[in-house]
Amino acid sequence: MKWLKKRFIGGRILKTGVAVFLTALICQLFNLPVVFAVITAIVTIEPTAADSIKKGLIRFPASAIGASIAMVATFLLGDTAITYTISAVLTIYICYKLKLDAGMLVATLTAVAMIPGTEDHFLLEFVKRLGTTGIGILTSTLVNFLLMPPKYKDQIIALITEAESKLTQLLAERMNELLDQKQSAISLEAASNQLRTKLDRAEMFCRFQLQEWHYHSYKREEMNELQSYQKKIYLLRQLSFHLANLISLPSDDAPDWCMEEKQAVRTLVSQLNNRIIRSGEQEPVDAEALALLRHELKGETDEDELPDKSYIYFELLTIHALLKKRRSFVKVPSAKPEEL
Template sequence: MHSSIKKYFPLGGRTIKTGISVFITALICQIFNFPAIFAVMTAIVTIEHTAADSIKKAFVRFPASAIGAFLSVSFYTAFGKTAITYALAAMLTIAICHKLKLDEGIVVATLTAIAMIPDFHGNSFGSFFVRLATTSIGIIVSTGVNFFLIPPDYTNVIHKNINNLFQKSANLCLNISYLLLDHNTNQKQKNKLLYQQINRDINHTYRLIAFQREEWRYHKYSKDTFRQVHMWQKQLNFLQQIIDHIGNLRFVHLKENSFRSEEKKLLHNIFVSVAEILKNPSHTISKEHYDWIENLNNEFWHWKEEHIQTIESPEHLPPQTIVLYELLFLHQVLENLQQMTHNQSKIEDDK
């Protein structure tokens, strides 16, 4: 249903749900002749990323709103529609909700308290119950829309994010090679920004996976979807390790004569190969790559024997050794990534 709605209305799912929630909330208020503004405001601010969050936070927002409405009535009765009424209603609503661990309801409660003050006419306690009812309508409607009408589905976004992350990681790998081997210092700031962006995207995708798992507590899902999301979680874990190793290379300072020409060629081949492995959906490691890694491993032990024996502490390791070390560990992560992807493909082929 979600996809069919978006086909004709090219808006985000949360935007569509907000519009539907506002419409239904306003309609209910019109039927009961309630002022719709409080209910509509509540419906707007209570739309959540998942149905699970909507249900959980609804049980917090209702008592918080009751506190805000009660304080608003109390201070209006004492001081009327004055500046002190607004200030005290806002401050004490926030303080009491925080003290009672109702933090998720602070925004709704404060809006309820403040918005009630200009609209008081006659019976204050009658206004209290009307405002509490309209706020409750907004909470119930937004929760219901989130749960029943358009259940959140983040699988397509997660898949797209991970594909983009592998492409960006491959680009970062190549950029690092230009910095290390070609001494292209123009890449330094670009690498830093790309590295930071990749880490932000990884963290954001972790959050989407957490949202999707929360959603499964209330909605049905297939075993295939569960396995797919589980694989994406593992891919993200590997990506984080890959980015950590590539990121460490940003801080290595090599002189132009740090490596011989044949060593530079070997390192260049490995960097390009790593980028190709990351871009390849199957993450297949070629025989050539294994040969290069074997040569790299030999170089590493050669450097260790020549230089590390005389080093007093790890902080003074030669930069050449650090480059070889990070690439060898990066290869181990790629092997694990390839094995996991191969196992997943085999499961799908056996169906």
Template sequence: MLKPLKNFNLLGGRTIKTGVSVFITALICGFFNFPVIFAVITAIVTIEHTAADSIKKAMVRFPASAIGALLATSFYALLGKEAITYALAAMLTIAICHKLKLDDGIIVATITATAMIPEFHDHYFVSFITRLGTTSIGIVVSTFVNFFLLPPNYFPIINKNINELFTHSSQLTIRIISSTKGDSNEKTRNISRSYRQLTAKLEKAFQLSQYQREEWKYHRHTIEQMSAFQLSQKKLAALQQIAYHLGNLQYAHVQPDDFSTEERTLLKGIVQSFAETLENQEHKIGEDQYEKVEKLDHLFWKWKELHVEYSDKTKRQLPPQTILMYELLSFHDVLEELERICAQYEESVVSSGST
């Protein structure tokens, strides 16, 4: 019954789990005649991205909530329902939780401390136990729901992001190499913006990978799933290196007349080959690319010999043309490694299928 809801774009897995957590929490509190609002608020803010995070943070949130409830009770007993009571309860809850390294529980603890002040009764100890109990119900319910209901699977999103990153890298490579030192500020800003978007997407993919790795600590996965995940991690590592070289290429602008017509044709052909390899699902490198890279290698050493200026025995200045060729050669090395890991994965899939 939940699967159609999950597939509906409006309701993601985490949204559904939040609703289920709130529903169960409210039912339990209603059965024991406990105040519902504290438990429900806690259930809402404690749903995490992974079951691992829920379990780990639940162990922090319970003692943090106890601190918040104790401080609220103490200040209410001393000062009553005054504005200063709210302020002191909130500030000291944050400070003490931070000092005790309970940072993951600060939000829940602060909500517990401030929200319980208006509802205090004369029996302070009973109020303390009741509020701590309702908060604990919210924490426990949300943790169990996050663990057992609709365990998140980030792998399809990771794969989609990786494919988009390769396409983005392909387009950005062509844009960077086609730019020159005299380009307008607007074009330069667009390239820089596109590069920042690439690195942000890459960082997001690594974050999702970490979520998936944590999730698999508590849920079963097949050998095939693990092999595919390891391949995705190697692809992300390759993309990280590619992003590094693209970042360097941004600052190696050259003028069209810095190379001969033949050299410019060679560079343009190499970049086009790189773009095709990046967008190829198997990232296979054609023989034409190897031939062009070999020519580029000879050109690099020729330029290095003729144009590198030595200011003394230890320092040297590389012209932008040489830097550009060096980065392209390094780029090709990454593509070779990418082709190798994809081929190894395909071989392992074939061999496992035959057995």
């Protein structure tokens, strides 16, 4: 199963296939229309079991609303273009008013799919087709809950590693721009936005994993690992804010640097990048470089308008302080998902 999941298809694709197969099989066994149930099963597979359960409780009443509107419109107007329009528009409107947003798509699909072929016995068709929609929702929820509970550890680690690499690259690139007064070959602002997107995705996967653990067992070591990833993501996000401040400084008015300042800044940036990549034992940061930056920054604090050089020193020293104060990510207290 692991080989199949890794080499051929993803877990969500496999679960969609299983849900479609079981839904179609159940409907055929009871001689019920298959298409409504299969469509519902396809669109209701969610990333987590928690989402499937929560949204399933919304989707079924929303589908009932859509089916009711479709049957009434078909009874009054027949199978016409205006019937489809009224069914879709009213279903969306009522679901929106009732705050059934999670079930809006399924309800609308159910409504428009019920119109063709309905000529009489409207109440029977309503019960039959709503029942098949319920089968699709229930089957996809059970498959999502029981089959291959997702583990997001690999995705989280990959995104954190990519974010660390991107952060160190951008910090080095930006400081080279400011020190050498040369434009970087890449768009640093766009790359910074990509960095924040990676962190957003990593946070999303952490949230998905916590939601899964509401319904599946987990080990204390797994919770400790997840907490350490969350701390890393939080730190990287803080660092990304200070990187964005450096990137936002105007490049066309870069400060003049003496050789001693350039050497101190390059040394500090290199050691900061090493600290970002390595979360374990840290090598000490060059004391002379830190002392020079602190001295220069202190000497400018009485000015009415601080030069760009002072802003740069401040951001680098802040990044150093964040990395210095962070605690180990190896041993952290355990907690239940509800407490996070």
